Amino acid sequence: MARKCSVCEHDDLAEINSELASGEPLRTIADRWSVSKTELMRHRNYHLSVSAIMAKEVEEIAQANDFLDQITRSSGTHSVYPRQGRRGRGA
Ligand SMILES: [Zn+2]
Numbered sequence: 001m002a003r004k005c006s007v008c009e010h011d012d013l014a015e016i017n018s019e020l021a022s023g024e025p026l027r028t029i030a031d032r033w034s035v036s037k038t039e040l041m042r043h044r045n046y047h048l049s050v051s052a053i054m055a056k057e058v059e060e061i062a063q064a065n066d067f068l069d070q071i072t073r074s075s076g077t078h079s080v081y082p083r084q085g086r087r088g089r090g091a
Contacts, residue, residue: 007035007043020044 007016012033019029020040030037 005043005047006039008047010035016040016043017048020048 007013010016010033016029016033016035019032020026020043026037026040026044029035030040
């Protein structure tokens, strides 16, 4: 975990990641960014999978939340507030 990954430290990490994610051949990517194929492979297995999946999940969760928010808003959130107002203690 503490070991540095030359791909993670690469200036163009985002580009490399997207190429890896899009299924470009390792040799092509390695060649293009002057990193070793072995490093790329290790990076893909141990680093990219996690960050790519996480990024995807975060995006999906955000979308889901957005969707829920829309449903909640359109289906009766407003009914909560009047009820709270009417049930004042001691009134
Ligand atoms: Zn890495």
